[in-house]
Amino acid sequence: MPRADAQRNIDALLSAAKEEFARQGVDVSVRAIAARAGVGTATLYRHFPLRSDLIAAVFRREIDACAADAERLAATHAPDEALRLWLERYTRFVATKHGLAAALHSGDPAYNSLPGYFHENLGPALGxxxxxxxxxxxxxxxxxxxxxxxxxxxxCVPSPVEDDGPRVYRMVALLLDGLRYGAKNPSAPE
Structure with missing residues (x-):
């Protein structure tokens, strides 16, 4: 476990990288990430020697947060509302990761474990x-x-001809309606 100050730096770097990746893509300069985090580039490289280390860490952190939100929503909302809210949350997660997608599919072996991590964490959360x-x-x-x-x-794949962010949410809502089709009412006699 890293010391408290080191953990604060890691958290700041991951938050800054997430924001910069969303704004400028994964090829953003490490100086911009370090500046946003309020640390020097040496601190960034000490914790994340390779850009792929930083990208993978951001992706894992986002997966963990998304999975944790499923637990929180299940505990605080009715099942239909929890499912709707989580699918909207997941949609935001996917829609903001297009810059990461290119890196993750680049063939770099640093990303080989991420699909399994995704399935092992988000599959059970949604399940x-x-x-x-x-x-x-x-x-x-x-x-x-x-x-x-x-x-x-x-x-969530962006349309090549139009930029209609709300369209994704409308389509996910339609998909959610389809999940209800054929649902069995547990109190109905069989």
Whole structure:
């Protein structure tokens, strides 16, 4: 476990990198990231010797946060609302990661473990929300969490001819409506 000051620097660097990646893409200068984090470039390189180390760490951190939000939403909202809010959260996660996507699919071996990390963390997180939805009768029971993650990801691919951010959310809402089709009401007689 890093010392408290080192952990603060790591947290600041990851937050700054996330913001700079979203604004300028993953090829943004390390000086810009370090400046936003309020540290020197030597501190950045001490914690993340390679750009791929920083990109992978940002991606893992975002996956962890998204998975944690599923738990929080499940504990604080009705199943249908928790599922809707989490899919919107996941949509924001995917929609802001287009710069990361190119890096992640670059063939760099530094990213080889990330697809597994994604599936191992977000699949179960969404699976729990879907299970809660099935039990409440607001989601059909034949939905594979990884299929749904993939469908939402595909909906988030930007259109080459138009920039209509709200369109993604409308399409995800339509997909969510489809999850309700065929849901079994748990209190209905069989």
């Amino acid at each position: 729990r929300l879907l299970d809660d939805g099935v039990a409440a009768g607001v989601a059909r029971e034949d939905v594979d969490p990884l299929d749904l993650l993939g469908a939402v990801s595909k909906l």
